[in-house]
Amino acid sequence: MVRLLTVIGHGVNLLPHFIKHYKRYVDEINIAIYKTDLYPTLEEDINEIIKDHDNVKIVKVIEDRVFDWEKVTALYNFIKDQKPFDWWVIADIDEFHLYPDDDIISLINDCEEFGWDIVRGGFIDRIGEDGEFVELKDDVSIWEQFPNAGFFRYHMSKACPNKICLIRGGIQITSGQHYANIDGHTTWKWQGWGHPSIAPIPSYSVQVHHFKWDKTSIDRVKAVAELNQDYSYSDEYFKMFTELLKTKYKINLNKKEYMFELGLIYPEYNRYKGWNK
Numbered sequence: 570m571v572r573l574l575t576v577i578g579h580g581v582n583l584l585p586h587f588i589k590h591y592k593r594y595v596d597e598i599n600i601a602i603y604k605t606d607l608y609p610t611l612e613e614d615i616n617e618i619i620k621d622h623d624n625v626k627i628v629k630v631i632e633d634r635v636f637d638w639e640k641v642t643a644l645y646n647f648i649k650d651q652k653p654f655d656w657w658v659i660a661d662i663d664e665f666h667l668y669p670d671d672d673i674i675s676l677i678n679d680c681e682e683f684g685w686d687i688v689r690g691g692f693i694d695r696i697g698e699d700g701e702f703v704e705l706k707d708d709v710s711i712w713e714q715f716p717n718a719g720f721f722r723y724h725m726s727k728a729c730p731n732k733i734c735l736i737r738g739g740i741q742i743t744s745g746q747h748y749a750n751i752d753g754h755t756t757w758k759w760q761g762w763g764h765p766s767i768a769p770i771p772s773y774s775v776q777v778h779h780f781k782w783d784k785t786s787i788d789r790v791k792a793v794a795e796l797n798q799d800y801s802y803s804d805e806y807f808k809m810f811t812e813l814l815k816t817k818y819k820i821n822l823n824k825k826e827y828m829f830e831l832g833l834i835y836p837e838y839n840r841y842k843g844w845n846k
Contacts, residue, residue: 570655571658572595572652572655573591573598573599573658574601574645574657575600575659575661576641576661577611578604578641579607579785580785581608581614581618581662583663583705583780584615584619585618586665587660588619588625590836592622592624594673595673597626599628600619600625600627601627601645602630603633603641604631605632605635606635636800636801639744639800642742645742649739650739653739654737656736657736658673658734659732659733659742659746660734660777667778667836667837667838669772669773673735676688679773685766685767687735687767687768688735688774690732690774691730691732691775692730692779693718694779694781695715695779696717697715697716697782699819699822701819702784702786702787705783717831718840718841719822720843721820721824721829724827726805726808726809728805729745731747731748733748734775734777740766745802749766749767751764751766787813790809794806794807830843
């Protein structure tokens with residue numbers, strides 16, 4: 570069985586698109602709800618969306634302070650640990666994976682055969698037409714609403730672009746779901762990404778299409794920046810918000826370092842030609 574786990578504290582407008590995307594890859598979608606004062610009706614709104622989906626369920630509900638990404642990661646680890654030998658897809662609500670050959674089962678089978686416990690990936694940032702932060706619609710493909718794919722967040726804020734995408738339940742992931750912790754060692758400290766538990770990157774790298782950047786994200790980036798807390802990585806969000814102010818909340822599609830490719834409206838792994846870079 571392939572289980573997906575996501576922790577939701579906001580971004581409920583993405584959930585219908587999220588379910589539609591992942592239902593062809595996984596057997597079940599597990600949702601942990603992270604309630605804060607910012608979104609008091611979060612649980613009710615999620616229940617309304619998932620009520621007609623048999624393989625989508627809420628597995629944990631907690632209440633805590635807003636934008637504490639370390640506690641979000643602790644929640645991922647706590648739930649995964651209940652099934653330590655199972656394979657878990659780890660995806661925040663704004664992260665839509667594309668797998669090599671569009672085949673997660675072959676990916677897992679290779680991991681089983683060769684003794685790998687982790688498949689990593691990295692962000693491809695998605696943005697709306699003309700670089701706009703669009704208002705998300707329920708009845709239009711999310712890929713069509715965010716047709717432009719690039720790599721801008723790292724350049725704007727230095728936020729880590731690495732992600733743990735597929736992992737055995739008993740292995741701990743680090744804050745932000747960026748790395749794994751194996752026997753007390755963080756994977757990025759082990760000969761770069763060469764840890765023997767990680768599937769070789771050239772052949773087994775997951776694209777994490779990042780649909781964070783809808784119209785609601787601007788106020789959220791500002792709020793996290795103003796929180797000014799280490800546990801929220803507020804410094805990264807401050808850098809991001811500062812850059813957005815300079816461009817009047819629009820991403821420059823022509824900036825070479827952002828590596829934009831336009832009009833990618835279908836979820837196909839090989840469409841983004843700059844991936845190998």
